[in-house]
Amino acid sequence: MMKAKMMMFAGVFSAMFLAGCTSPAQRMAACEAQGISKDTCYLSEQNRQQGINNAAMAAAYANAANATRTHEAEQHAQAAHVADPMREATLYSNVLKATLSNGFFTATVNGKKATVKRINENFFEIHGGGYVISVSMNGDGIDSASWNKTHGRDNGILTVKQ
Numbered sequence: 494m495m496k497a498k499m500m501m502f503a504g505v506f507s508a509m510f511l512a513g514c515t516s517p518a519q520r521m522a523a524c525e526a527q528g529i530s531k532d533t534c535y536l537s538e539q540n541r542q543q544g545i546n547n548a549a550m551a552a553a554y555a556n557a558a559n560a561t562r563t564h565e566a567e568q569h570a571q572a573a574h575v576a577d578p579m580r581e582a583t584l585y586s587n588v589l590k591a592t593l594s595n596g597f598f599t600a601t602v603n604g605k606k607a608t609v610k611r612i613n614e615n616f617f618e619i620h621g622g623g624y625v626i627s628v629s630m631n632g633d634g635i636d637s638a639s640w641n642k643t644h645g646r647d648n649g650i651l652t653v654k655q
Contacts (some may be wrong), residue, residue, distance in 0.1 A: 511556060584638045584651040591619055591626050591640075591651070602626065626651065639646075 515523075517538055524534035547587070584591040591602045600607040600619045607621025615636075619626040623643050629636045638651040 496642045503589055580634070580655055584628070584635075585654070586640065586649050586651050587651060588647075589622070589624055589626075589640060589651075591621075591624075593619070593628070 520538055520541075521531075521534050521646065524537060525531055528642065546592050546651040581592070581594045584593070589603050591600060591607070597609055597611075597617055600609045600621065602619060602622035603625055607619050607626075610618045612647050613620060615630045619628065619632070620643075624640050625643055626638060626640045628638045633654050635653045638653055640651055641648040
């Protein structure tokens with residue numbers, strides 16, 4: 494008896510799964526019309542929905558894993574092509590123009606030779622022409638730059654062109 498119900502249940506489940514574009518109410522009515530108990534039809538419908546949900550979840554996990562691999566590959570490709578953050582740069586304002594070149598080893602301020610002092614990994618100072626220029630770095634290059642007069646209180650922000 495139990496085996497017969499299970500076989501019938503499997504048959505109904507297969508038929509309903511293959512039915513395609515029908516609503517849950519239509520599938521329940523068709524199942525009950527075959528003389529199957531409402532509880533068994535309900536269980537069959539729940540199993541159908543769970544199967545669809547499981548398939549969607551498996552696809553979502555596969556897509557997420559693929560997206561992660563793709564993102565990691567893109568990051569690796571970008572890391573391989575990072576521009577030199579210490580490339581030549583021009584710093585300017587309405588008061589002065591400074592240039593940095595040769596990996597930040599040489600500099601000029603208003604066309605005159607200046608000295609470059611590395612304070613730490615991300616900070617440099619340029620001294621010359623009566624000015625001290627502070628240069629802050631990040632992984633992409635110069636983050637910001639400002640200037641101060643060596644004597645007096647004049648100061649300002651510099652525009653960076655790399």
